[in-house]
Amino acid sequence: MIKKFTSAIIFIAFIFSVCVSAAPSPGDSSLCSVVVEAESGDIIFEKNAHERRGPASTTKIMTALVALENSRTDDIVKIDPRAVGTEGSSAYLCAGEKVLLSDLLYAVMLGSANDAAAAIAYHIGGSIEGFAEMMNARAEKLGLSDTHFENPHGLDGESHYTTAYDLAMIAREALKNENFRNIVSTKTKAVKLSDGNVTRVFKNHNRLLFEYDDIIGVKTGFTKKCGRTLVSAAERDGVTVICVTLCDGDDWRDHRKLLSAGLELYERVTLCEKGGEERIVHVCGGEKASVGVCCDEKLSVTLSKPHGKTESVTELPPFVYAGFEKGDTLGFVSYYLDGKPIGRVALVAKEGSAVKLKKKNIFGK
Known part of the structure; x- marks a missing residue:
């Protein structure tokens, strides 16, 4: 029996794009930086991208990702007393109050609330x-060997570190999550606290969201030890x-410059439209001698220019044997660039x- 797939796209293997430069970042005043293309993970620009440093509140990208993967956004979180009064930015949570996980995540990712990050940690991790x-x-x-977390909020710790590259890979993974993507692209959010009796509005600390239409997140950070840290995406x-x-x-000026430079080096290419790549396949033992096939999903990839x-x-x-249904997979089309899939x-x-029924003769055979 031919296996039926709900989607025509089986996989996109080894998305290939020529490494643009992997050279020092242009016009960059940071100690460490990296720009990557999100689909492939290819490095476009980098400077000390694998040097371990403290991430400050960009830690919360992983906090949100782990929370979303291990809980539901409509979960009710009873605030653990140990989370209340956590040092740094705060949502001013009260012990015992009940808050939606989604609201805590908005407090974490927009308002950078350390107590909300701690509350999530106690709720999910114990x-x-x-x-x-x-x-x-x-x-x-x-596969990140240069990252280690001590806490969910990013306050300095002896063994709390990551790299620019590892942070980019964490953000890349997190942006695949629709809930995460929606949260970090939100400019302001009204959140119910104190068991719904108080409404607090959190404004996203990411200034780029308010200045440019192509920005989709992600997170700011700062401690005296780490300095200013920033992860952004466009x-x-x-x-x-x-x-x-x-x-x-x-960082604001550097990110705008680096993001724009990176975007100019890539383009989205459509390999197959829905219903395209029409072919004819011969059918053995069926009511019809042949059947048409096509791709039932659009397939696009990101490639470097040129x-x-x-x-x-x-x-x-x-040929194929009869007995298959509409939408069953009968073949594939593979796409290559310079010999690479x-x-x-x-x-x-x-x-x-359907299988063609054999007519019986006068003897019933």
Whole structure:
């Protein structure tokens, strides 16, 4: 039996784009920085991108990701007394009050509330240490060997560190989560606190969101030890780039310059439109001798500019046996750039084909 897929796109393997430069960041005043293309993770620009430094409140990107992956946004969180009065930026939570997890996440990602981050940690991890272990496990799953968290809020710690590159990879993963993406792109949010009796409005600390239409987040940070830290992302014409700077006194200007430079180096290319790549396949033992196939999803990839000509290879058998349904996968089209795979799309049947019943003779055979 031919396996039926709900989506024509099976995978996009090894998205390939020529490494643009991996050179020192242009016009960058940070100690460490990196700009990456979000789909492939390719480094566009970098400076000391693998040097370990404190992340300050950009830590909260991982906090939000772990929370969203291990809880529901409509969960009710009873504020643990140990979270109340956490040093630094605060939502001024009260012990025992009940708050939606989603509201705590807005407080964390817009208002950078350390007590809200701690409350999430106690709710999901049982303790600050337990939640930090979850954060470290998630970093390890991403293959990040230069990141270690002690807490969910980013206050300085002896073994609380990451790198510009690792932060970019964490942000890249987090931006795949629709809830996370919606939260960090929100400019202001009214949150119910004190069991719904008090409304507090949090304004996103990311100034770039208010100044440029292509900015989609992500998080600011600062401690005296770390200096100013910033993770931002921009999307234009289907292309997304992520920028990270650590210890940068001119981060707003640097990010705008770096993001714009990165966006100019890539473009979104459509390899197959929905219903495209029409082919005919011969059918054996069916009511019809052949059936049409096509891709039932649009397939697009991000490629660096300039790039070579894309090529496609169709993978279809000489014939298929009847007994399949509309939408069943009968073959594939693979796409290549300079001989490297950049995408693969399933070819699905445009209609089903029942097995042809053999007519009986006068003897019932």
